[in-house]
Amino acid sequence: MNKSLFAIAALALLTTSSVVVAQDKKQVTTGPAGNELMSPGMSEFYKPVPPVVVPGTDLAGGGFTAPSDAIILFDGKDLSAWESVSGGPAEWNVHDGVVTVDKKKGDIQTKQKFTDYQLHIEWQVPENITGESQARGNSGVFMQGMYEIQILDCYNNTTYTNGMTGSVYKQSRPLVNAMRKPGEWNVYDIIYTAPTFKEDGSYRTWPTVTVIQNGVLLQNHTTILGTTEYIGFPQVKAHGAGPILLQSHGDPSEPISFRNIWIREL
Numbered sequence: 001m002n003k004s005l006f007a008i009a010a011l012a013l014l015t016t017s018s019v020v021v022a023q024d025k026k027q028v029t030t031g032p033a034g035n036e037l038m039s040p041g042m043s044e045f046y047k048p049v050p051p052v053v054v055p056g057t058d059l060a061g062g063g064f065t066a067p068s069d070a071i072i073l074f075d076g077k078d079l080s081a082w083e084s085v086s087g088g089p090a091e092w093n094v095h096d097g098v099v100t101v102d103k104k105k106g107d108i109q110t111k112q113k114f115t116d117y118q119l120h121i122e123w124q125v126p127e128n129i130t131g132e133s134q135a136r137g138n139s140g141v142f143m144q145g146m147y148e149i150q151i152l153d154c155y156n157n158t159t160y161t162n163g164m165t166g167s168v169y170k171q172s173r174p175l176v177n178a179m180r181k182p183g184e185w186n187v188y189d190i191i192y193t194a195p196t197f198k199e200d201g202s203y204r205t206w207p208t209v210t211v212i213q214n215g216v217l218l219q220n221h222t223t224i225l226g227t228t229e230y231i232g233f234p235q236v237k238a239h240g241a242g243p244i245l246l247q248s249h250g251d252p253s254e255p256i257s258f259r260n261i262w263i264r265e266l
């Protein structure tokens with residue numbers, strides 16, 4: 001490369017770098033308040049659509065109970081391990097060995113807080129479910145009360161891909177769609193590694209999550225970018241150990257149910 005070409009290339013590189021710095025600065029100074037200028041559709045993506053994979057059936061016809069070292073979060077009897085996020089006891093409807101969301105009672109979370117773990121949770125969309133897109137069996141399970149793994153009836157139901165079942169909500173679409181049809185039980189096995197933080201509150205190491213639904217991989221050690229916001233960018237907020245939180249979503253469809261919830265601390 002001759003001298004003048006080298007100078008041009010160097011100048012171009014310098015200019016590019018300064019633009020990046022300027023953009024970085026803009027993002028930092030904008031912060032959470034910047035999301036006020038955004039609408040929900042700005043963070044919703046429709047393609048490519050994860051392919052449908054039909055999960056295998058359980059040979060025994062009944063799943064399995066918690067292993068010996070697990071902490072039981074719900075065994076079908078009561079919600080003593082849970083509380084309402086807005087305060088007081090968890091008051092969702094426990095019946096027939098399952099717990100059904102009560103949309104009037106709001107989100108619930110575990111009393112105990114966790115850091116790194118393996119979580120097992122089973123959920124069922126009612127057979128008579130109605131609605132479409134995000135208004136069809138919407139719930140969610142939040143890692144450390146901060147990061148939502150979406151729960152939704154995505155059986156023959158189209159929505160934005162980064163809001164599908166098993167998405168890191170509005171961040172990372174699932175690899176595939178492994179839904180069982182309404183009335184059947186879906187199983188999530190989730191492996192979560194908590195973030196660590198620098199003194200300034202930014203991530204030193206990022207949170208990661210692996211999600212398996214009905215024996216099929218949806219998230220493969222996916223990096224979580226921050227909080228799972230309905231509107232705007234993920235936010236990074238320093239935190240310590242946190243609860244498992246289950247979402248009582250405001251959509252008008254019939255409420256979903258959960259059963260057999262246990263966790264193994266890692």
Ligand code: MG
Binds near residue numbers: 150247
């Ligand atoms: Mg949700």
